[in-house]
Amino acid sequence: MCGIVGYIGKKDATPFLIEGLRALEYRGYDSAGIYVAGQGVLKRVGKVDMLTKAIPKTFSGNAGIAHTRWATHGSPTEANAHPHTDTAEEVLLVHNGIIENYHELRNELESEGIIFYSDTDTEVLAKIIGQTYTADTLLEDAVTRALARVRGTYGIAVMSRREPEKIVATRLGSSLLIGIGTDGYYIASDATPVLPHAREVIYLDDGEMAILTLETYAVRNAIKTLVEKSPETLEWDAESVKKQGYEHFMLKEIMEMPEVIKNTLRGRLDPDEGTSILGGLRDVMPRLAHIRRLIITGCGSAYYAGLVGQELIEEFSGIPVEVEIASELRYRRFTGDPEHTVLLAVSQSGETADTLEAIRIAKRHGMLTLGIVNAVGSSIARETDAGVYNHAGPEIGVASTKGFVSQVAVLALIALMFGRQRSLSEKEGRELVEALTILPEKAAEILTRTDSIAEAARSFTSTQNALYIGRKYQCPVAYEGALKLKEISYIHAEGYSAGEMKHGPIALIEPSFPTIAIAPRDSLYEKICSNIEEIRARSGRVIAITTDGNTGLTRLADHIFYVPETHEALLPILTTIPLQLFAYHVARERGLPIDKPRNLAKSVTVE
Numbered sequence: 322m323c324g325i326v327g328y329i330g331k332k333d334a335t336p337f338l339i340e341g342l343r344a345l346e347y348r349g350y351d352s353a354g355i356y357v358a359g360q361g362v363l364k365r366v367g368k369v370d371m372l373t374k375a376i377p378k379t380f381s382g383n384a385g386i387a388h389t390r391w392a393t394h395g396s397p398t399e400a401n402a403h404p405h406t407d408t409a410e411e412v413l414l415v416h417n418g419i420i421e422n423y424h425e426l427r428n429e430l431e432s433e434g435i436i437f438y439s440d441t442d443t444e445v446l447a448k449i450i451g452q453t454y455t456a457d458t459l460l461e462d463a464v465t466r467a468l469a470r471v472r473g474t475y476g477i478a479v480m481s482r483r484e485p486e487k488i489v490a491t492r493l494g495s496s497l498l499i500g501i502g503t504d505g506y507y508i509a510s511d512a513t514p515v516l517p518h519a520r521e522v523i524y525l526d527d528g529e530m531a532i533l534t535l536e537t538y539a540v541r542n543a544i545k546t547l548v549e550k551s552p553e554t555l556e557w558d559a560e561s562v563k564k565q566g567y568e569h570f571m572l573k574e575i576m577e578m579p580e581v582i583k584n585t586l587r588g589r590l591d592p593d594e595g596t597s598i599l600g601g602l603r604d605v606m607p608r609l610a611h612i613r614r615l616i617i618t619g620c621g622s623a624y625y626a627g628l629v630g631q632e633l634i635e636e637f638s639g640i641p642v643e644v645e646i647a648s649e650l651r652y653r654r655f656t657g658d659p660e661h662t663v664l665l666a667v668s669q670s671g672e673t674a675d676t677l678e679a680i681r682i683a684k685r686h687g688m689l690t691l692g693i694v695n696a697v698g699s700s701i702a703r704e705t706d707a708g709v710y711n712h713a714g715p716e717i718g719v720a721s722t723k724g725f726v727s728q729v730a731v732l733a734l735i736a737l738m739f740g741r742q743r744s745l746s747e748k749e750g751r752e753l754v755e756a757l758t759i760l761p762e763k764a765a766e767i768l769t770r771t772d773s774i775a776e777a778a779r780s781f782t783s784t785q786n787a788l789y790i791g792r793k794y795q796c797p798v799a800y801e802g803a804l805k806l807k808e809i810s811y812i813h814a815e816g817y818s819a820g821e822m823k824h825g826p827i828a829l830i831e832p833s834f835p836t837i838a839i840a841p842r843d844s845l846y847e848k849i850c851s852n853i854e855e856i857r858a859r860s861g862r863v864i865a866i867t868t869d870g871n872t873g874l875t876r877l878a879d880h881i882f883y884v885p886e887t888h889e890a891l892l893p894i895l896t897t898i899p900l901q902l903f904a905y906h907v908a909r910e911r912g913l914p915i916d917k918p919r920n921l922a923k924s925v926t927v928e
């Protein structure tokens with residue numbers, strides 16, 4: 322997600338702004354920008370160093386804001402970097418979050434003759450603030466009025482050339498804090514940049530607005546009433562602040578899951594029509610209408626997400642889907658009709674070499690290529706003909722957690738869209754939209770149950786091998802769960818279709834060879850119960866994942882993790898979370914470097 326820093330006070334703002342941008346680099350970004358009162362705006366694509374090298378020594382002033390951009394709308398370019406401004410170039414705005422209704426607002430403004438220089442949702446907000454910022458209006462009131470027209474999430478800091486000794490900061494769904502220093506006031510998206518300068522901080526709550534000047538600060542609520550906010554004392558060190566107090570990025574990213582699912586789905590569900598709205602596919606809809614074959618490709622977790630997508634898309638739309646590991650697909654001889662075949666590449670980083678090469682080959686065959694990508698402006702995002710961004714925010718831990726869940730959620734949206742264009746009824750569509758809408762709350766419920774998962778993990782640390790089994794939608798979850806355990810705890814784990822047990826794997830079962838069975842109360846529950854019975858009959862230990870209220874496994878499993886019920890097709894999004902937490906706690910018990918496991922890289926950009 323983007324990073325915001327600001328300063329106003331007796332000192333020169335520029336040194337803090339530069340230092341603050343560096344402190345925010347861990348959040349992941351692709352461009353950066355700065356505004357200092359009396360000096361103007363500088364922006365650069367790439368590393369923060371690119372920007373700092375461009376800042377002249379004379380670039381100083383008592384107030385300023387700066388921003389690191391993790392692109393959500395519009396590729397990483399200087400024009401898209403923040404700060405953004407209004408038509409009169411009076412207002413300067415940096416923003417973290419997603420303006421959901423920016424399309425309609427931009428259309429309105431363009432119909433009034435407003436010209437845009439960027440592709441971002443943020444510039445739309447800057448233009449609206451500029452429109453409300455009339456000569457007799459204070460900046461804070463112009464911002465409040467403009468935000469009344471906006472839907473979505475924001476953490477913003479705003480300045481104006483007309484009121485150079487003021488910074489206005491406000492938030493809705495995206496964190497912002499104010500550092501109370503002895504030499505001025507600091508603004509930041511999180512405490513990391515503020516730590517060296519102020520230990521007393523005020524965390525703004527949703528709807529609250531801070532108005533900072535050289536000498537004073539005030540906080541007011543959405544109805545402009547002043548709010549007494551008592552400062553909190555920061556105890557964390559810089560490293561733990563980056564992880565927002567979590568011991569590892571992986572745990573932080575699992576705990577972010579409700580927000581991630583919300584952001585992935587934001588603005589993409591149509592409850593009236595019972596379908597999904599995927600703006601990134603709009604231009605290729607005519608070609609998608611004639612699709613006869615879909616090839617989903619990816620590597621690792623992205624490939625497993627694709628396997629869930631296969632079940633979803635075939636179940637909802639009847640379109641034949643095949644899923645191929647990218648490093649295999651690129652060497653296979655392509656057969657079939659490229660005019661009616663679509664390649665869908667799944668990649669969190671958007672830079673995985675094998676996946677990128679598979680796309681290039683598909684394009685050479687004349688196929689339409691789509692992407693599900695988290696990193697905006699990445700190679701795969703740019704080289705596919707169209708696609709859907711995850712909006713999951715940067716994933717720092719090498720083991721994909723929120724990336725995988727977000728990928729499955731996007732695949733569910735694509736399946737819903739294809740389904741409603743074909744045989745899926747409006748009623749079925751609405752049921753899915755409703756189930757997707759409340760999924761974040763169900764994920765949050767799972768995250769209140771982590772103690773039982775940590776307890777089960779403690780009994781697992783000396784295990785050398787493990788088998789994960791599941792059926793239909795849960796079979797790829799078994800593969801993914803096994804991958805999580807493998808890659809961060811170094812325990813050998815295999816994911817298997819539960820129906821395959823009798824065809825070999827059951828020979829492995831003995832007391833020292835545990836099985837993790839993903840057995841929600843779904844259409845194949847009785848089948849997987851038989852598999853669990855067979856394992857128990859051979860003294861195999863079983864850890865089961867099932868759904869709330871299902872008591873059928875208590876006599877069969879040594880540990881049971883429960884997830885809330887939801888639509889069977891969406892259960893993989895929930896059953897994956899306990900498996901991620903289980904792998905995390907086993908690796909933690911084994912004292913391993915969870916965020917950076919041995920031999921692994923976050924993005925495999927080589928073949």
Ligand code: AGP
Nearest residue numbers: 621622623668669670673720721
């Ligand atoms: C997942 O935990 C692994 N880190 C790895 O399998 C990853 O999913 C794979 O390398 C694909 O990466 P991508 O999604 O960035 O293309």
